[in-house]
Amino acid sequence: WSAGELTGDNQLHISESSPALHYGQQGFEGLKAYRTKDGSIQLFRPDQNAARLQKTARRLCMAEVPTEMFIDAVKQVVKANEDFVPPYGTGATLYLRPLLIGVGDIIGVKPADEYIFTVFAMPVGSYFKGGLAPSKFVISRDYDRAAPLGTGGAKVGGNYAASLQAEVGAKA
Secondary structure (H helix, E strand, C coil): CCCCCCCCCCCCCCCCCCHHHHCCCEEECCEEEEECCCCCEEECCHHHHHHHHHHHHHHCCCCCCCHHHHHHHHHHHHHHCHHHCCCCCCCCEEEEEEEEEEECCCCCCCCCCEEEEEEEEEEECCCCCCCCCCCCCCCCCCCCCCCCCCCCCCCCHHHHHHHHHHHHHHHC
């Protein structure tokens, strides 16, 4: 891994034959930075997010991001964006999305030789507007979000993409 750098560029410049695009060799995390009552900023167990991304990386034969590097990157992004961490008591947070993708010129199903690890941030409102309330669900056996023995235990985009058709149908 290189030392990395902070940048204001929100564009990734990768080969159109990158394994992340064709074979789904990508994983991500999501965590939040919160402002406390005294105005300081806290993260909730970023080491656990690092461990989960490492588990995802192992499952997809990707290079693992060391825990210290993960936490340092997250902290740097929070510090650079501290003005966007919402005030205490609003329920809003600064959402952080660490992303690990396989890149390079590869057409053929195999692990990438190169990886990009990046973290981006955005302020978000309360996840549960009006508080947490129970919901009624209909369970269907027409769809599987993550197949048994597949990547269900990994945080990968394909698991979420597999849920889109069922979600659109349910909302309709």
